[in-house]
Amino acid sequence: xKLTEAFQPTLKEVPTEATITSHRLMLRAGLVRQTAAGIxxxxxxxxRVLRAISTIVREEQDRIGAQEVLMPTxxxxxxxxxxxxxxxxxPEMLRITDRHERELLYGPTNEEMITDIFGAVVKSYxxxxxxxxxxxxxxxxxxxxxxxVMRGREFYMKDGYSFDVSKxxxxxxxxxxxxxxxxxxxxxxxxxxxxxxxxxxxxxxxSHEFLVLAPAGESGVFYDAAWEGIDWSKRDLDADxxxxxxxxxxxxxxxxxxxxxxxxxxxxEKVPAEQRREGRGIEVGQIFHLGPKxxxxxxxxxxxxxxxxxxxxxGCYGIGVSRLVGxxxxxxxxDNGIIWPESVAPWRFALINLRPGDEATDALCARLYxxxxxxxxxxxxxxxxxxxxxxxxxxxxxxxVIIGPRGAKAGQVELKNRASxxxxxxxxxxxxxxxxxxAS
Amino acid sequence: xKLTEAFQPTLKEVPTEATITSHRLMLRAGLVRQTAAGIxxxxxxxxRVLRAISTIVREEQDRIGAQEVLMPTxxxxxxxxxxxxxxxxxPEMLRITDRHERELLYGPTNEEMITDIFGAVVKSYxxxxxxxxxxxxxxxxxxxxxxxVMRGREFYMKDGYSFDVSKxxxxxxxxxxxxxxxxxxxxxxxxxxxxxxxxxxxxxxxSHEFLVLAPAGESGVFYDAAWEGIDWSKRDLDADxxxxxxxxxxxxxxxxxxxxxxxxxxxxEKVPAEQRREGRGIEVGQIFHLGPKxxxxxxxxxxxxxxxxxxxxxGCYGIGVSRLVGxxxxxxxxDNGIIWPESVAPWRFALINLRPGDEATDALCARLYxxxxxxxxxxxxxxxxxxxxxxxxxxxxxxxVIIGPRGAKAGQVELKNRASxxxxxxxxxxxxxxxxxxAS
Numbered sequence: 077x078k079l080t081e082a083f084q085p086t087l088k089e090v091p092t093e094a095t096i097t098s099h100r101l102m103l104r105a106g107l108v109r110q111t112a113a114g115i116x117x118x119x120x121x122x123x124r125v126l127r128a129i130s131t132i133v134r135e136e137q138d139r140i141g142a143q144e145v146l147m148p149t150x151x152x153x154x155x156x157x158x159x160x161x162x163x164x165x166x167p168e169m170l171r172i173t174d175r176h177e178r179e180l181l182y183g184p185t186n187e188e189m190i191t192d193i194f195g196a197v198v199k200s201y202x203x204x205x206x207x208x209x210x211x212x213x214x215x216x217x218x219x220x221x222x223x224x225v226m227r228g229r230e231f232y233m234k235d236g237y238s239f240d241v242s243k244x245x246x247x248x249x250x251x252x253x254x255x256x257x258x259x260x261x262x263x264x265x266x267x268x269x270x271x272x273x274x275x276x277x278x279x280x281x282x283s284h285e286f287l288v289l290a291p292a293g294e295s296g297v298f299y300d301a302a303w304e305g306i307d308w309s310k311r312d313l314d315a316d317x318x319x320x321x322x323x324x325x326x327x328x329x330x331x332x333x334x335x336x337x338x339x340x341x342x343x344x345e346k347v348p349a350e351q352r353r354e355g356r357g358i359e360v361g362q363i364f365h366l367g368p369k370x371x372x373x374x375x376x377x378x379x380x381x382x383x384x385x386x387x388x389x390x391g392c393y394g395i396g397v398s399r400l401v402g403x404x405x406x407x408x409x410x411d412n413g414i415i416w417p418e419s420v421a422p423w424r425f426a427l428i429n430l431r432p433g434d435e436a437t438d439a440l441c442a443r444l445y446x447x448x449x450x451x452x453x454x455x456x457x458x459x460x461x462x463x464x465x466x467x468x469x470x471x472x473x474x475x476x477v478i479i480g481p482r483g484a485k486a487g488q489v490e491l492k493n494r495a496s497x498x499x500x501x502x503x504x505x506x507x508x509x510x511x512x513x514x515a516s
Numbered sequence: 517x518k519l520t521e522a523f524q525p526t527l528k529e530v531p532t533e534a535t536i537t538s539h540r541l542m543l544r545a546g547l548v549r550q551t552a553a554g555i556x557x558x559x560x561x562x563x564r565v566l567r568a569i570s571t572i573v574r575e576e577q578d579r580i581g582a583q584e585v586l587m588p589t590x591x592x593x594x595x596x597x598x599x600x601x602x603x604x605x606x607p608e609m610l611r612i613t614d615r616h617e618r619e620l621l622y623g624p625t626n627e628e629m630i631t632d633i634f635g636a637v638v639k640s641y642x643x644x645x646x647x648x649x650x651x652x653x654x655x656x657x658x659x660x661x662x663x664x665v666m667r668g669r670e671f672y673m674k675d676g677y678s679f680d681v682s683k684x685x686x687x688x689x690x691x692x693x694x695x696x697x698x699x700x701x702x703x704x705x706x707x708x709x710x711x712x713x714x715x716x717x718x719x720x721x722x723s724h725e726f727l728v729l730a731p732a733g734e735s736g737v738f739y740d741a742a743w744e745g746i747d748w749s750k751r752d753l754d755a756d757x758x759x760x761x762x763x764x765x766x767x768x769x770x771x772x773x774x775x776x777x778x779x780x781x782x783x784x785e786k787v788p789a790e791q792r793r794e795g796r797g798i799e800v801g802q803i804f805h806l807g808p809k810x811x812x813x814x815x816x817x818x819x820x821x822x823x824x825x826x827x828x829x830x831g832c833y834g835i836g837v838s839r840l841v842g843x844x845x846x847x848x849x850x851d852n853g854i855i856w857p858e859s860v861a862p863w864r865f866a867l868i869n870l871r872p873g874d875e876a877t878d879a880l881c882a883r884l885y886x887x888x889x890x891x892x893x894x895x896x897x898x899x900x901x902x903x904x905x906x907x908x909x910x911x912x913x914x915x916x917v918i919i920g921p922r923g924a925k926a927g928q929v930e931l932k933n934r935a936s937x938x939x940x941x942x943x944x945x946x947x948x949x950x951x952x953x954x955a956s
Contacts (some may be wrong), residue, residue: 083583083648085637109633111588111595112620117633118586126586143523146558146566148551148670149589149653150622155551167615172622175607175657180552182590182612193549193557197525208523213589213653217615230588 077423078445079455083120086467096292098405099224101414105471107401107422114221114229116398121471124422125401126232129264130211132419133234133395136260140252140315142207142236147189149213153179155188159373168216182215187370187392190237194388195376201241204378204388205249209236211397223292226358226402236393241380243367246389250282250365251321253393257286257361258308258324260395265417266404268360269303269333275364282365284328287335287357290406296336297357300347303331358403359396366390408495414472415495424451425511426468430461430480437484440504444477444489447513452477469494477507517863518885519895523560526907536732538845539664541854545911547841547862554661554669556838561911564862565841566672569704570651572859573674573835576700580692580755582647582676587629589653593619595628599813608656622655627810627832630677634828635816641681644818644828645689649676651837663732666798666842676833681820683807686829690722690805691761693833697726697801698748698764700835705857706844708800709743709773715804722805724768727775727797730846736776737797740787743771798843799836806830854912855935864891865951866908870901870920877924880944884917884929887953892917909934917947 077084085106093110094100102108107122118126134144150172156162162181170182183189190208198206211234221229238249254270261268268286275283287297306327313320332347334340335357344352368387371377377385396403408415418424425448429441445454453473455464468476476492483490489507492499508514517524525546533550534540542548547562558566574584590612596602602621610622623629630648638646651674661669678689694710701708708726715723727737746767753760772787774780775797784792808827811817817825836843848855858864865888869881885894893913895904908916916932923930929947932939948954 081581083585083637083646109636111629111632112590112592113618115588115590115592117588117629120583120585123584123586141521143560144563145523145560146563148555148557150552150555150655150670152552170612170614172610172612174610175659178553189551189557192551196549197523206523215590219615230590 077120077449077453079453079457082453084453084471085119086470094224096223096226096406097409098226098292098402101405101409101470102224102402105414108225114218114227116225116228116230121422122401125416125420126398128420128422129397129400130234132263133211133260133397136256136263137209137234137236140207140256142209142256144210145193145208146210147183147186147193147212149182149215150180151183151186151189153181155192156181158192158375159188159370161188168218170215170217183212184214184216185394186210186235187237187366187390188374191370191374191376191390194237194239195371195374198239198378200379201381201386205238205240205245207236207238207249207253209234209393224402225398226292226406228398231396232398234395234397238391238393239388241378241386241388243389246365246367246391247282248318248321250363250391251324252315253363253391254284254328255308255313255315255321255324257363257393257395261286261360262307262309263419264400264404265419266360266400266407267304269297269299269357270328271297271299271333271335271357272338273335273362274337281367284363285335285359286361288360288403288407289353289355290358290403291356292406293356293358295357295359296339297334297353297355298336298339298344299333299353300331301351301353303333304353358399358406360400360403361393361395363393364391366392409472412466413470416472416474418474421474422471423453423473424448424475425453426471426473426476427452427454428461428464428468428476428478429454429456430464430478432456432458434481434484437479437481440484440487441479443515444479444504444513446516447508517560517889517893519893519897522893524893524911525559526910534664536663536666536846537849538666538732538842541845541849541910542664542842545854548665554658554667556665556668556670561862562841565856565860566838568860568862569837569840570672570674572703573651573700573837576696576703577649577674577676580647580696582649582696584650585633585648586650587623587626587633587652589622589655590620591623591626591629593621595632596621598632598815599628599810601628608658610655610657623652624654624656625834626650626675627677627806627830628814631810631814631816631830634677634679635811635814638679638818640819641821641826645678645680645685647676647678647689647693649674649833664842665838666732666846668838671836672838674835674837678831678833679828681818681826681828683829686805686807686831687722688758688761690803690831691764692755693803693831694724694768695748695753695755695761695764697803697833697835701726701800702747702749703859704840704844705859706800706840706847707744709737709739709797710768711737711739711773711775711797712778713775713802714777721807724803725775725799726801728800728843728847729793729795730798730843731796732846733796733798735797735799736779737774737793737795738776738779738784739773739793740771741791741793743773744793798839798846800840800843801833801835803833804831806832849912852906853910856912856914858914861914862911863893863913864888864915865893866911866913866916867892867894868901868904868908868916868918869894869896870904870918872896872898874921874924877919877921880924880927881919883955884919884944884953886956887948
């Protein structure tokens with residue numbers, strides 16, 4: 077994308093409503109715009125991040141055999157009356173009346189709907205286990221929406237639901253999701269540590285939430301630094317292997333991690349002092365073993381192995397996809413702007429032309445740009461170098477490729493790594509080879 | 517995907533609420549399930565079609581330089597008061613009140629919101645032309661939702677908006693979209709003919725709607741059969757070339773096409789009798805030149821070439837993505853079920869194992885399946901051959917690959933083309949080579 081053509085507005089002034097770093101940076105870098113309290117439009121760069129995260133989430137769900145569906149945003153109140161949650165749910169539920177005076181609601185979650193769909197389709201234990209998930213917009217009518225997309229009202233979430241005939245089966249599904257989540261967050265580039273959690277109004281008795289260490293977090297967290305060293309995306313673990321799932325459980329049992337609500341001072345004392353990490357954490361996902369709470373309440377059964385009707389045992393698994401965009405920034409930025417992990421950056425390269433109009437500079441930039449226009453944001457504006465460097469740091473693409481008349485003449489590229497700040501110069505061909513780019 | 521593991525429920529009974537073919541087939545083939553009046557959940561096979569269509573729509577928009585954003589589903593009533601449409605819009609608008617008694621609405625379209633975002637960001641004619649689009653769920657509170665996803669209440673739509681300083685520029689954007697639309701529909705596999713249309717409450721003075729010939733259509737249509745022969749996806753036309761856009765306009769001027777509202781008997785008489793196509797049409801898209809209607813109403817200006825503030829001239833461009841799923845089926849089915857165009861089929865191949873449990877048959881099926889599991893729906897169920905053939909015809913994947921003990925022994929594959937019904941036998945290696953499959 078060429079910046080002179082891109083809808084990529086950067087703001088110089090910090091909007092006053094933004095009180096936390098990620099909110100300020102998302103508005104300044106042109107990722108989102110607020111359209112109503114707690115409701116945001118995603119501009120091209122922000123949407124690219126949202127989509128990159130969604131793709132990783134999908135790939136890791138598909139990998140463990142979960143199947144994607146897409147449920148609507150609006151649900152009938154009657155569905156929620158069947159589980160007893162319609163009246164129990166507080167003012168966070170956005171209740172709607174249609175032209176025929178039928179009661180609808182904007183779904184804050186989908187346990188009722190998925191249980192209803194499941195019950196209409198699945199008849200026998202032979203069809204289990206089954207895990208269905210979707211990515212869809214949801215709404216929670218927060219009394220004070222704030223922190224940008226971190227605590228918005230309309231938000232994008234992946235929620236998945238597993239069904240099995242036994243508690244043992246349900247727990248197996250739970251640990252499969254644990255593995256998928258550990259892989260997902262690692263690939264997204266955040267260190268999200270699983271910590272035991274209360275189950276709250278969703279119900280159930282086994283739950284973990286995944287927290288990213290960042291000062292803006294809503295919970296206090298304590299964890300063993302060993303969590304930072306594990307690259308789950310590289311471990312060769314098979315979600316279908318009982319042994320491998322046990323290995324995952326063992327890691328959780330071995331390395332301490334807890335929110336302040338569940339913090340255990342005695343266990344914490346056993347973590348070597350230099351290994352202790354303490355701070356605030358942002359919740360970016362939560363998984364629950366639900367048991368048969370919803371299938372019982374809604375009267376959903378399948379034929380069990382012994383031929384008698386049985387209420388399937390469920391799990392539910394959420395990832396806050398739009399919230400993650402904010403959480404990544406909270407965990408990865410500096411005074412100059414965002415520092416995107418490579419896997420979710422809106423573009424991989426910022427190509428900075430220091431002298432638009434200079435023939436050699438333009439020619440080299442055009443040559444580089446044409447090698448991979450889909451992954452390059454090309455700053456071809458007639459602006460001062462300082463403005464371009466500032467905007468590039470603000471938007472935080474992983475690599476800045478800087479071309480000026482001197483370099484262009486010598487066939488040299490200056491490369492800056494946004495995260496480390498490291499700069500190097502190299503011949504154009506070396507640069508192309510290093511990143512697997514080919515002249516078009 | 518293996519059918520024994522897939523959430524792919526086929527219904528034997530036709531639901532009574534379904535009165536048109538596409539609705540019946542979508543329910544029977546397990547593409548969607550109704551969750552409330554006019555609101556549907558998309559099951560895995562249906563979602564795959566929805567996504568395939570969305571991808572083609574995006575590619576053709578990106579190709580002409582339109583940029584993707586993502587606006588929220590809920591909008592503030594105040595935004596619509598600025599254009600004067602809040603009170604003018606009828607009971608199809610779903611009006612919502614939040615916990616603070618603020619008025620919201622579920623967006624049926626986005627002219628106001630995109631104009632507001634544009635106005636906040638773009639300041640000068642130098643930043644134009646600009647076209648932004650998004651794919652998002654919308655809501656229209658139809659008094660009698662029916663025909664399944666063809667006339668649902670919550671529906672998925674691509675809507676795009678162009679901005680330019682002059683009427684000439686706006687018209688150029690209009691014809692660029694005309695070309696993108698012709699390419700899009702052709703790639704999706706439907707013959708959608710552009711016909712002059714009234715602009716209705718959206719406003720403006722130049723508009724075409726795109727209609728697919730099918731008996732369930734809401735409008736009468738008349739067109740020259742020449743329209744069926746043009747493969748826009750193969751024509752080498754450049755949206756940046758005035759000459760090429762002129763060529764598109766010439767095709768529209770040359771080949772007659774009109775809905776009954778705009779039908780001109782005198783012009784129709786000039787179409788050779790054997791070239792006349794007459795029937796019903798389903799609207800799957802519409803494009804409008806809007807003029808400055810919304811920028812004027814909402815007080816949005818940019819600095820013009822002469823330095824004075826000017827109201828940009830807009831166009832808007834819609835494609836009914838969820839509706840298209842129904843329209844494709846209306847235009848492409850037979851008594852046995854759906855016939856998907858290859859480009860949007862949920863899977864490319866139905867692999868039918870005629871004798872699960874037979875060693876050679878299972879082995880050959882496993883070998884074929886592993887060559888491309890992402891594009892194969894493998895019927896590994898222990899069902900009679902008749903059931904499998906019926907279900908394969910119903911779901912309508914383009915190719916059926918049929919393996920029985922006799923063929924497995926001889927290393928032969930039976931191939932059936934769903935559209936033509938043509939059957940052929942060939943050695944396994946020839947089959948693999950024909951479709952570019954490689955043993956894994």
